[in-house]
Amino acid sequence: GHLHNSEAFNYGVETWEAYKRGGLSKDLVEEQKKVQEADLLIFQFPLFWFSMPAILKGWMDRVLVQGFAYDLSKAYDGGLLQDKLSLFSFTTGGSKEKYAIRGDIRYLLWPMQHGIMHFCGVKVLEPHISYAPENVSEDKRKEMLTAWTQRLKTLWKEEPIDCSPEWYFK
Amino acid sequence: GHLHNSEAFNYGVETWEAYKRGGLSKDLVEEQKKVQEADLLIFQFPLFWFSMPAILKGWMDRVLVQGFAYDLSKAYDGGLLQDKLSLFSFTTGGSKEKYAIRGDIRYLLWPMQHGIMHFCGVKVLEPHISYAPENVSEDKRKEMLTAWTQRLKTLWKEEPIDCSPEWYFK
Numbered sequence: 001g002h003l004h005n006s007e008a009f010n011y012g013v014e015t016w017e018a019y020k021r022g023g024l025s026k027d028l029v030e031e032q033k034k035v036q037e038a039d040l041l042i043f044q045f046p047l048f049w050f051s052m053p054a055i056l057k058g059w060m061d062r063v064l065v066q067g068f069a070y071d072l073s074k075a076y077d078g079g080l081l082q083d084k085l086s087l088f089s090f091t092t093g094g095s096k097e098k099y100a101i102r103g104d105i106r107y108l109l110w111p112m113q114h115g116i117m118h119f120c121g122v123k124v125l126e127p128h129i130s131y132a133p134e135n136v137s138e139d140k141r142k143e144m145l146t147a148w149t150q151r152l153k154t155l156w157k158e159e160p161i162d163c164s165p166e167w168y169f170k
Numbered sequence: 171g172h173l174h175n176s177e178a179f180n181y182g183v184e185t186w187e188a189y190k191r192g193g194l195s196k197d198l199v200e201e202q203k204k205v206q207e208a209d210l211l212i213f214q215f216p217l218f219w220f221s222m223p224a225i226l227k228g229w230m231d232r233v234l235v236q237g238f239a240y241d242l243s244k245a246y247d248g249g250l251l252q253d254k255l256s257l258f259s260f261t262t263g264g265s266k267e268k269y270a271i272r273g274d275i276r277y278l279l280w281p282m283q284h285g286i287m288h289f290c291g292v293k294v295l296e297p298h299i300s301y302a303p304e305n306v307s308e309d310k311r312k313e314m315l316t317a318w319t320q321r322l323k324t325l326w327k328e329e330p331i332d333c334s335p336e337w338y339f340k
Contacts, residue, residue: 010304011216012263046181050285051221054228061218093182107339108285111278115220134180169277169339 016066024065031063040155041086041122043112047093050108060116069120079121085160086117089128089148096131105129106168114163123160186236194235201233210325211256211292213282217263220278230286239290249291255330256287259298259318266301275299276338284333293330 003009004017018024024032035041045056052060064070070079088109092099099105105127113124128151130144161167173179174187188194194202205211215226222230234240240249258279262269269275275297283294298321300314331337 012304048231049227049234049289050281051227054224054231057219057221057227058224061224064219103335104285107277107335108281111220111281115274115278119219134182165273165277 012066015062019065019067028062028065031059032068035063035069035081035084039084041084041117042089043086044089045091047090047108050104052112064116064120075119075121077121079119081120081122084122085125086113086122087125087128087155088112089130091130091133093134094132095135096129099131103169110168113161114168118163124163125155125158125160182236185232189235189237198232198235201229202238205233205239205251205254209254211254211287212259213256214259215261217260217278220274222282234286234290245289245291247291249289251290251292254292255295256283256292257295257298257325258282259300261300261303263304264302265305266299269301273339280338283331284338288333294333295325295328295330 001018001021001023004014015024022029043052043056045052048054051057067080069081074080109127113127117124128148130148133141133144171188171191171193174184185194192199213222213226215222218224221227237250239251244250279297283297287294298318300318303311303314
């Protein structure tokens, strides 16, 4: 559609304005509808470079626009996506031992859990991490699937983490 | 090109094998050549969701493949991109005061500086952060550009950060 300010293009302002006038592209509106209707958002991905693969980061960048997910002074506990839960479930390349050095796993969760979900007012459940499925036995891989299946059954009884710096960096 | 293992597709293995046989796509080979020839990598971007915009994350995901940037037991101080410097220079949406709460800025630098650059053996210079250029006066914006121009002049005399957990989480 037309630009709100064609003199000085600002991606954040343009998506915000487009959201308000219902001018976002169809795929984004559909994704936002899914988010709106969901009680729980599960992000399942292979960890790439201590973070989400670019395509999933692109989903965050494009879908969670101002006006929809947060707004001026509506962030963190005041974020617009209230009463929702999120869960980051991912596989790693390295072993659990490698990530245990220096607490890397919790450090790298900060931008995703705190910087994105918590910022939007979404509560965060304990992450679900499947370490190095490529390098373990078939039996171990089956155990991982069983563990995930089991967890899904009682997910609704879980309490969110407190998402404070202490959780990440204590 | 052909797949190394068409039974079980593994992105990491396929790019590693493609790198070794010279089978990566042309755009990646060109980017890798630039990295190889560079003494200093400057990543300039607007901070999106406590991280790089997806398109830049995609550059990391696609260009820094195993065999080129790191290898089995060749990571961190043994990473393959030795004798190079990197610098993350970015603009933020929020003010310096907002990011100062809880040390957010250094926490969010961990995955990029430590998890990517340090992992590949690239040394890291102090980040260059321009806070909220959208919300400051024209004079302030000019000051930001001047500060960056000044810094570039003496960049080669700078010492890298130690990239230890203390730098990020002390």
